[in-house]
Amino acid sequence: xxxxxxxxxxxxxxxxxxxxxxxxxxxxxxxxxxxxxxxxxxxxxxxxxxxxxxxxxxxxxxxxxxxxxxxxxxxxxxxxxxxxxxxxxxxxxxxxxxxxxxxxxxxxxxxxxxxxxxxxxxxxxxxxxxxxxxxxxxxxxxxxxxxxxxxxxxxxxxxxxxxxxxxxxxxxxxxxxxxxxxxxxxxxxxxxxxxxxxxxxxx
Amino acid sequence: xxxxxxxxxxxxxxxxxxxxxxxxxxxxxxxxxxxxxxxxxxxxxxxxxxxxxxxxxxxxxxxxxxxxxxxxxxxxxxxxxxxxxxxxxxxxxxxxxxxxxxxxxxxxxxxxxxxxxxxxxxxxxxxxxxxxxxxxxxxxxxxxxxxxxxxxxxxxxxxxxxxxxxxxxxxxxxxxxxxxxxxxxxxxxxxxxxxxxxxxxxx
Amino acid sequence: xxxxxxxxxxxxxxxxxxxxxxxxxxxxxxxxxxxxxxxxxxxxxxxxxxxxxxxxxxxxxxxxxxxxxxxxxxxxxxxxxxxxxxxxxxxxxxxxxxxxxxxxxxxxxxxxxxxxxxxxxxxxxxxxxxxxxxxxxxxxxxxxxxxxxxxxxxxxxxxxxxxxxxxxxxxxxxxxxxxxxxxxxxxxxxxxxxxxxxxxxxx
Amino acid sequence: xxxxxxxxxxxxxxxxxxxxxxxxxxxxxxxxxxxxxxxxxxxxxxxxxxxxxxxxxxxxxxxxxxxxxxxxxxxxxxxxxxxxxxxxxxxxxxxxxxxxxxxxxxxxxxxxxxxxxxxxxxxxxxxxxxxxxxxxxxxxxxxxxxxxxxxxxxxxxxxxxxxxxxxxxxxxxxxxxxxxxxxxxxxxxxxxxxxxxxxxxxx
DNA sequence: CATGAATGAGTCTTCATTCAT
DNA sequence: GATGAATGAAGACTCATTCAT
Numbered sequence: 001x002x003x004x005x006x007x008x009x010x011x012x013x014x015x016x017x018x019x020x021x022x023x024x025x026x027x028x029x030x031x032x033x034x035x036x037x038x039x040x041x042x043x044x045x046x047x048x049x050x051x052x053x054x055x056x057x058x059x060x061x062x063x064x065x066x067x068x069x070x071x072x073x074x075x076x077x078x079x080x081x082x083x084x085x086x087x088x089x090x091x092x093x094x095x096x097x098x099x100x101x102x103x104x105x106x107x108x109x110x111x112x113x114x115x116x117x118x119x120x121x122x123x124x125x126x127x128x129x130x131x132x133x134x135x136x137x138x139x140x141x142x143x144x145x146x147x148x149x150x151x152x153x154x155x156x157x158x159x160x161x162x163x164x165x166x167x168x169x170x171x172x173x174x175x176x177x178x179x180x181x182x183x184x185x186x187x188x189x190x191x192x193x194x195x196x197x198x199x200x201x202x203x
Numbered sequence: 204x205x206x207x208x209x210x211x212x213x214x215x216x217x218x219x220x221x222x223x224x225x226x227x228x229x230x231x232x233x234x235x236x237x238x239x240x241x242x243x244x245x246x247x248x249x250x251x252x253x254x255x256x257x258x259x260x261x262x263x264x265x266x267x268x269x270x271x272x273x274x275x276x277x278x279x280x281x282x283x284x285x286x287x288x289x290x291x292x293x294x295x296x297x298x299x300x301x302x303x304x305x306x307x308x309x310x311x312x313x314x315x316x317x318x319x320x321x322x323x324x325x326x327x328x329x330x331x332x333x334x335x336x337x338x339x340x341x342x343x344x345x346x347x348x349x350x351x352x353x354x355x356x357x358x359x360x361x362x363x364x365x366x367x368x369x370x371x372x373x374x375x376x377x378x379x380x381x382x383x384x385x386x387x388x389x390x391x392x393x394x395x396x397x398x399x400x401x402x403x404x405x406x
Numbered sequence: 407x408x409x410x411x412x413x414x415x416x417x418x419x420x421x422x423x424x425x426x427x428x429x430x431x432x433x434x435x436x437x438x439x440x441x442x443x444x445x446x447x448x449x450x451x452x453x454x455x456x457x458x459x460x461x462x463x464x465x466x467x468x469x470x471x472x473x474x475x476x477x478x479x480x481x482x483x484x485x486x487x488x489x490x491x492x493x494x495x496x497x498x499x500x501x502x503x504x505x506x507x508x509x510x511x512x513x514x515x516x517x518x519x520x521x522x523x524x525x526x527x528x529x530x531x532x533x534x535x536x537x538x539x540x541x542x543x544x545x546x547x548x549x550x551x552x553x554x555x556x557x558x559x560x561x562x563x564x565x566x567x568x569x570x571x572x573x574x575x576x577x578x579x580x581x582x583x584x585x586x587x588x589x590x591x592x593x594x595x596x597x598x599x600x601x602x603x604x605x606x607x608x609x
Numbered sequence: 610x611x612x613x614x615x616x617x618x619x620x621x622x623x624x625x626x627x628x629x630x631x632x633x634x635x636x637x638x639x640x641x642x643x644x645x646x647x648x649x650x651x652x653x654x655x656x657x658x659x660x661x662x663x664x665x666x667x668x669x670x671x672x673x674x675x676x677x678x679x680x681x682x683x684x685x686x687x688x689x690x691x692x693x694x695x696x697x698x699x700x701x702x703x704x705x706x707x708x709x710x711x712x713x714x715x716x717x718x719x720x721x722x723x724x725x726x727x728x729x730x731x732x733x734x735x736x737x738x739x740x741x742x743x744x745x746x747x748x749x750x751x752x753x754x755x756x757x758x759x760x761x762x763x764x765x766x767x768x769x770x771x772x773x774x775x776x777x778x779x780x781x782x783x784x785x786x787x788x789x790x791x792x793x794x795x796x797x798x799x800x801x802x803x804x805x806x807x808x809x810x811x812x
Numbered sequence: 813c814a815t816g817a818a819t820g821a822g823t824c825t826t827c828a829t830t831c832a833t
Numbered sequence: 834g835a836t837g838a839a840t841g842a843a844g845a846c847t848c849a850t851t852c853a854t
Contacts, residue, residue, distance in 0.1 A: 040332040042245030045827065058830090058836045067828065117331055124384045125328050128320055129243040135384070142384045166381060166390060167397075174377025178369060181327045181338070181345045187369060194370075227817090248844065261819050264846065430838090446738040448651030452824065464826090464840050473824065523737055530790045531734050534726055535649040541790070548790045572787060572796060573803075580783025584775060587733040587744070587751045593775060600776075655849065667815045667851090676849065818852070824845090831839070 025063045027053045029073035036074050037119040041126050046070070068134065071127070075137045078120045082141060086148045095152035096203040099168070100196050102149070106172055107192035110185035117180035121173045145169060156203060164202070171195055228266045230256045232276035239277050240322040244329050249273075271337065274330070278340045281323045285344060289351045298355035299406040302371070303399050305352070309375055310395035313388035320383035324376045348372055359406060367405070374398055431469045433459045435479035442480050443525040447532050452476075474540065477533070481543045484526045488547060492554045501558035502609040505574070506602050508555070512578055513598035516591035523586035527579045551575060562609060570608070577601055634672045636662045638682035645683050646728040650735050655679075677743065680736070684746045687729045691750060695757045704761035705812040708777070709805050711758070715781055716801035719794035726789035730782045754778060765812060773811070780804055 031053035035044045046067060050057045064070045085105070089098040106113075116122065124138040146165045153161035175191040178184075234256035238247045249270060253260045267273045288308070292301040309316075319325065327341040349368045356364035378394040381387075437459035441450045452473060456463045470476045491511070495504040512519075522528065530544040552571045559567035581597040584590075640662035644653045655676060659666045673679045694714070698707040715722075725731065733747040755774045762770035784800040787793075 038332065040245065040329060042243065043332065046829085047827085056836050058838080059834080061829070062834065065829090117328055121380055121384075122328050122332075125320055125325050125380060126243060128383045129241065129246065129325075135386075139384050139386065142381070163393070166394070170374065170377035170381050170390075170394060172377070173380040174373035174375070177324055177328060177376040177380065178345070178373050180331045181324075181342050183338075183342065187373075190366070191369070191373060249846085250844080259819055260845095261821085261847090262817075264848095265817065268846085270845065444738065446651065446735060448649065449738065451822085462840055463824095464842085465838075467825065467827095468838065468840095471825085523734055527786055527790075528734050528738075531726055531731050531786060532649060534789045535647065535652065535731075541792075545790050545792065548787070569799070572800070576783035576787045576796075576800060577780065578783070579786040580779035580781070583730055583734060583782040583786065584751070584779045586737045587730075587748050589744075589748065593779075596772070597775070597779060654847085665815050667817080668813080670850070671813065674850090815854085816852105817854100819848105819850085821848095821850105823847080826844080827840105827842095829840085829842105831837105833836085833838100 024053070024055060024059075025073075026077075028055060028060060028063055028070065029077045032070045033074040033077040033119070033123075036071070036123055036126075037116050041071055041123070068132065071134055072137055074123065075127075075134070075141060078123070079141045079144065082120075082145055082148075095155040096199055099149065099152050099199050103168075103172075103192050103195050103199070106176075107188055110179060110188035110192075113176050113179045113188055114183050114185040115180070118173060118176035121176055122180075142169070153202075158202065168195065227256075227258060228276075229280075231258060231263060231266055231273065232280045235273045236277040236280040236322070236326075239274070239326055239329075240319050244274055244326070271335065274337055275340055277326065278330075278337070278344060281326070282344045282347065285323075285348055285351075298358040299402055302352065302355050302402050306375075306395050306398050306402070309379075310391055313382060313391035313395075316379050316382045316391055317386050317388040318383070321376060321379035324379055325383075345372070356405075361405065371398065430459075430461060431479075432483075434461060434466060434469055434476065435483045438476045439480040439483040439525070439529075442477070442529055442532075443522050447477055447529070474538065477540055478543060480529065481533075481540070481547060484529070485547045485550065488526075488551055488554075501561040502605055505555065505558050505605050509578075509598050509601050509605070512582075513594055516585060516594035516598075519582050519585045519594055520589050520591040521586070524579060524582035527582055528586075548575070559608075564608065574601065633662075633664060633668075634682075635686075637664060637669060637672055637679065638686045641679045642683040642686040642728065642732075645680070645732055645735075646725050650680055650732070677741065680743055681746055683732065684736075684743070684750060687732070688750045688753065691729075691754055691757075704764040705808055708758065708761050708808050712777075712781075712801050712804050712808070715785075716797055719788060719797035719801075722785050722788045722797055723792050723794040724789070727782060727785035730785055731789075751778070762811075767811065777804065 028049060032044075032049045035048050035052055039048065046060055047057055049070060050060050060070075064073065085102075089101055092098045092101060112119075120138075120141065124135075124142060127135045127138045146162075146169050149168055150161045150165035153164045158164055171191065172195075175188050179188040231252065235247075235252045238251050238255055242251065249263055250260055252273065253263050263273075267276060288305075292304055295301045295304060315322075323341075323344065327338075327345060330338045330341045349365075349372050352371055353364045353368035356367045361367055374394065375398075378391050382391040434455065438450075438455045441454050441458055445454065452466055453463055455476065456466050459466075466476075470479060491508075495507055498504045498507060518525075526544075526547065530541075530548060533541045533544045552568075552575050555574055556567045556571035559570045564570055577597065578601075581594050585594040637658060641653075641658045644657050644661055648657065655669055656666055658679060659669050669679075673682065694711075698710055701707045701710060721728075729747075729750065733744075733751060736744045736747045755771075755778050758777055759770045759774035762773045767773055780800065781804075784797050788797040
């Protein structure tokens, strides 16, 4: 997920006043999500994030009291991206097409996945080693994805929608792990094709 | 993988002199693998490992010059466990049974997977964020697993053995991620059952 | 060299805002140079330097990322002192007098030399055991000194100015080593007198 | 000094019993002197010395209770080399020739001096930063050299023999420092030639 | 005497976090 | 609100020294 992240940097220059704070906060959250994806949470320093967001380090603390809050914000960024993505997909008339577009989006990101894995899955995996609430936040996002997928299957008339949704998402996470570990985007391409065929078979 | 790790600590008490060095080294490698699984590599202190292995910190460096070497050793421990596991499974007469036993082993570890994910998959995921050779070491182990699975499918007469193997392993990694993130061992149980049925369908 | 180091700590109290950063950085560099002189680079702890500069250890790294950078800065401090010294000497009308003043300055520091050797020579000697670039930095300063001395001889009309310069500097380094090893400032006094007579003979 | 170190490894195989300890002890002392020359005392590990002397680390402590004792032994090795050297030079009939041979020996080692400085001078310089007795031991060796040189000048009928001796040794130390710092063996060649001419002028 | 292994104190270095302007 | 600088608590790593065989 978090693919199709053509999240246009929506700072429309026309928007007049609105405290810049919001923009900076968001910039930091997005920077965090990105660096976490590339380096992992633990390896990432506040400086890394600040630099990417082009915000002086000392200033970060005006927006986030702790590093954990930045992690939370990064998870939030993923949630937002997922919401934006599903909203876009919902525009398609057929639920099967929506799922296939979802998968296609993932496959399109296979080069990134080969290098750094699924942007959200690897984050969730890292957070799962902890027992603060952060893992719960990640779980929520994962559940949201499954729920949306499940909704599509329901619309397709499948009574076992929830099961199928878990299967689909698990398949994506699994191919991401292998693609990443073996550094082979071909795996994601091949597995993605199978998944699409599988959807077609169900429709 | 790395499940079914009933690797009996084979220090037969009869073995008389034999320098203890090897044993300690192995103890450290296993301790490292275990703590890495629970806490992740980055969060893990040399002290954590030393404590679990019951070795004074300073002494760790007699066996491993750097933390990275401990990571390498942990990967090696996973490789060794996998080898031990497949060797045991090879004792079964039918390749399909071997695969089903493999899956069953995974499912048996579902509680652990729910808490900490796949012991090897999460390690590989974390190492993939780096670009030293460590990620390659992890890739090797993953390939070894796929190769063994593929071998079983070949013996079952499947010409698409390699594809099926990737599918099986990806499925395992995927269900591990979801089981872990959602903290729900039920997912692994359900998905495992499906996988077994799938094997049966192929045979 | 590095004698006549009456480098007045030029923090004119009138200077109003100006970021203190530069001052602290310089304080650290000077502290490093001094402690290196007394204890040698290897025996010197970052704590030693920090304590002398009255800076908390952790803060040292805000200015210098590694201990090596502090060594570099110390060499830089020597370069600066040398520059300040020669600039002062250049005020004298006669080149021969400049050289004699240089020597006199060295002799004035003979007690220190007896205890710790030449502040810069011993540093260069220690750095020469390494093969990172630090030894080159030291070489530069040594060359600068020789060049300045050579310039004086040239002004005195000596065609063999460079040779004489090497002779003079080597003589200083040699007497420093003996003065230091034998813990006898008298050596430097006696040898210095000879050098001055030698200069007079050349003029 | 310490040049002309053709100290034949005098383990005449005919020497019958004599505990081997002596040989090992000497090997360690020589190894220490050599590594100290290359790396400096502080940078040198007991392991470095043990490895070069081909003695297991643990065994070093049978011969030397502390690292400092090894330093002492290294100084002793220098003293012994100096004694061997002067004994050999004493075979020459003319004192002036002895001094010239001494200088020639130094010049012959100029490549080493360019890389690591005078084997003994740099050691003395490093030890001078300490205030345990080690610096005194080094001073003794330096004094022995000066005394021998002074003796030659006395035999040449010079009443200022001691002064000349200090001048000669200081000149050697000085050219060593410059040769080393500037990494230029040519300096030692040129300065050595001058020294020899100086001796000739005195004779 | 020999030797691999053990020990623990100490050093450099990193960083999240806070503070003073 | 913004920002460079400050701080201190770790953590990785080294090594002289000691011990058990």
